[in-house]
Amino acid sequence: MYIPTTTHVLPLVTIRRDRILPRPGEVLVQEGDRVEATTIVARADSVARHYIYDLTQRLQAPAADVEKYVKVPPGEIVEKGDPLAVRPITLGLSKLQVLAPANGTMVDVINGRLLFAASGADVELRAGFAGVVASIAPDHGVTLETSGALVQGVWGSGRLSYGIMRTMTVAPDQPIQSATLDEGSKGMILVGGTADQKSLRVAETVKVRGVILGSIPASLIPTTRALSYPVVITESFGGGPMNETAWTLLSSHDGREAMLDGRSADRWSGRRPELVIPLPSPGSPPMPTDGAPLVVGRRVRVLRRPHLGAVGVIQQLLERPHTLPSGAQLPVAYVEMEGLGTELVPLVNLEVFE
C-alpha cells in the first residue's frame, strides 16, 4: 500500500488554521469570537537589540558594589534617556551614570554587567480570513475556523495576505500582462496562469495584495521573495498551466475576499502555501482528509515529467514492477488523464489530488 502526499482543491470544506506568536505574548480574542481578516488576534513585544554595559568600568566601582547604584529593577520598562545606574562622585557634585539607550526593558545585572533590551516593533497576528476562534493557546495564539473553498499550492514566496480576488487572464496557461495592471488592481489578489518579472514588479507598484499562478520559472524566485506581497504557485516550476479544477474554482469566485498564505511549506506542521475563500455554509462541511492510499478510482496528479501536472484517475495498479524509459523498474499504475488518455505512471510520482 503506497500512501503519497495529498493536495486539496476543494469547493467547500471546514478549514482550521493556527495563528501562533513567535514568542509568548498576549491573545486578544476569546474562544467563540467572530473575527474578520483584519482582526488582530494576538500580539507580542519584540527586542530590537541588546546592550551590555560593564558597570565596573562605567561607574568605576568594584563588581561587588555596582548593584547598589542600579536605579531600575529587572523587568522594568524605561524610556530612552532614563538613568539605569548612577554613582555620585566628588561628594555628590558629579556623577557617573548609564542612561537607557532606547525605549526598552532593564533585564538584569549579571557579574557587574548591565543587560538592557531595546524594544522592537510589536508582532501582531491578524486572522487573515473571516471566521470563528475555535480554541485558544494562552500566551501563544489561536486556532481559527471557517468554511470555504481551499486551493493548496506547492510553493510560496513568503508572507500572508488577504484581498479581493481578480482573475487576470482568460485561460489557465496565459501570463498576466503588465499592461493590464492599473490602479484598479490595488488591494487585489490576482489570479493567472503565469507571470514574468516585469508584471510581478508592476504589480508591486500598483500595490496588489498577492498573486496566485500555475507556475513560474525557478529563476524568478529571488524576484518574488523581494516583493511586498505573496506569490503562490499551484503546479511546479517551469511547468504547465494551472490545473483546471483550481482555475475553475478560483475564476468562479472572482470578486470574493480570500486569504493568500505564501509562507513556505513546513513538513513538520503540515502547513502548505494556500488560498482560502471563506464562504457561507448552512451546516458544517467536512474537514479535508489527508493520508489516503493509492487505490483504483483515486484522483491523482502526476509530479514528474513527461506528464508533470496532469490530473487523472487510477484505472489499475500493476502488481509487478514496470521498466520505465529511464530504465528504472518500479511499481506503476495506469492513470486515465484528463485530455491525455491512459498512461503508465510510477506510484512514487503520483499524489492524491482531491
Added chain:
Amino acid sequence: MTTAPTDSILAVDIGNVTTRVALFDIVSGDFRFVAQGEARTTAEPPFANIEEGLHHALEELQRVTGRAFVDANDRLIIPTGPDGNGADAFAAAASAGEPLRVAVVGLMPNVSVASAQRVATSTYAIVSEVLGLGDRRREAQRLDALLAAKPEVVIITGGTENGSQSAVLRLAETVAIASRRLPDGSRPEILFAGNNAVQEKIKELFDGLSEVLIADNLRPELDSELLVPARRQLAWLYEHIRLASLGGYTDLSQWGTGGITPTATAIGNVIRFLSEATGDKGILGVDVGSMSTVLAASFGNDLALTVQPDVGVGHSAARLLSHTKLDHLSRWLPEDFSDDEVRNYLYNKSLAPATVPHELRELYLEHALARQCLQIAASAARPSWSNKAQVSYGGLMPPFDTIIGSGAVLARAPRPGQAALMMIDGLQPLGVTSLTLDAHGALPVVGAAAMQNPIAAVQVLQSSSFPGLGLVVSLVGEARPGQNVVRVKLAPAHGEAVEVKVPFGSLEVLRLPPGQEAKLAIQPLRGFDAGFGSGVSKTMTITGGEVGVIIDARGRPIAFPANPDKRREAVSKWCAKLGEYGV
C-alpha cells in the same frame, strides 16, 4: 553494545523519505541479509508517527518471509518463537527530521573552533552561529546573533589542559546570558568539551538554565585533537532532541535495548568495524540521502564521520545552488540542457523529493545531482581525513581500498555501471579501489545491527547482499587528450586475456563477472600514477564484479574539455562506456 550470540536481527532505518526494515539471519554459519521491506516514512503530518510507516514496511517483510514480527498488541516478538515468528535482536537507526541547529563557541578559529565544527559535522547538524576570540563584534552583538540563530545545542570548547580559563568562561557567559533571555523550553543544551579545569564553573554558569553535558577536551594540547567523546555526546543529543521529537519514538525506542541510533553514527560504526576486520585498510562509506549526504572514512579504528546535512538529492536538491554553481552540475550532463531546465528540475525535486526519473533525460539530471552531492561532501570531509589517511596528492582524495555506495539514487540506478560512474565521478578516487554497491539500501540497517553484533554486520557486508561492482584503476597525471597513458592486461583464470591501451581523457571497462578471478597487470606511462608511484607498474590478483575493471584515465581532478559541445561529447562517451544509459 553487546556481542551476545543471536540467530536473527531485525534492523530498522527511518529516513526522511523511506522507512526500511531488514532481516539478518545465520545461513551456513554466517550472517546473511535475508530480506527487506520498505514503505514511505510517516514522520510528517497527517500521520506524524513513525510507527505507521514502520508497520507498512514490516507488513512487506512479512509478505516476503512469511514471518510475523509484531504480535496482536503491536509489540515486537522477541526472541524468535517456536513458530519462527519474531527476531532475536532488534536495532534501529533514524535520520528523519530537520538537522539540529548547533552553535559553536571556542577560542582560536583554526584550533578549538575548527575541532568543534568537526564534531558538529559528525551528525545531522547545521552550525548556525560561531563565537570565538577572533570575533570583532561587541558582546551585545554576539548575544543578538546567538539569539537569532536559535541553537538547540551549543558546543563550548577552548583552552588546552593547563591552558586558558578566563577566555573560555567569558565566552560561555555570553551563552548563559542568551539562555536567560530565552523562554523555558527554548534554551539550548550545552555540550562542554574544553579545558577540564573549568568544567565545574561551566556547570554553575548554566545551573537552572540548561543541561550541561561534559566531554573530554577536544584539544587537550594544541597539536592533538580528541573528537570521539564529544561526537558521542552530540549523537546522544541528536537522538534525545531531534529523534525524540518524532511521533512514535518512545514506543519504538522500547522495542530494543539500544535506543535509536542516528543513521550516520550507525554507518560510521559499520565502516569502522569493516576497516578493522580487513587489516586496517582505508574504507569509505557514502550514503546519498534525500536530505543529507554522509561520508564515513575509516582507517582502522580511526573513523572520520562527516554529515552534510543540507546536501542531498531530494529535500535538499534546491539547496545545492547555495553550495555550488549551476555550471558545476551541468558539466556532468551528456545532452544540452538550458540553465532554466536544470534550475527548475532542482526546485521541483525539492518539492516532490520521493519522485523518480521517468524519462532518460531526467535520469541524467538526477545522476548529475548525485555526482555533485558526493563531490561537495567529499570536499567538506577531506580536511578531517588529513591526519589519518596517507595523502599522496594535495587537494585530491587519499587512496581508499574500498568504497561502499549507499542511498536510493545509487541503489536504484537502472544499471550497476551508472552507480559506479556516479561514485567515481563524485568522489574521484585514486589508485586501485574496490567499489561496492549497497543494492538493498541496507548499509544503515546493517549499521544499526552492528550496534548489537559487529561480527554479524561485517559478515553481511562481505556477503553477496552487497554486490561488488568491480575495481576502478584511477590514474593521476597530465597528457594531451588521446595520448595513451596506461597499458592494462586482464588475464582471467578461465578464458582469454585482454590487453588495452587507454588514452588520456577516457574511460575503459574490461568485463570480469562477479566471483571470477584474474591477473591484472597495470603499466602506466612515466608521469602517471596508478597508486604505486609515478610510472610504476604492478600485477595483482583480483576478483570480478557487476561492472568489471574500470580504467579511469581522465586525470585527477577530472579534466573536462573547455568547449561545451566537446564536453558534452566526452561526458556522453563516459556515460555510454560505463553507464549504459538508454540501453
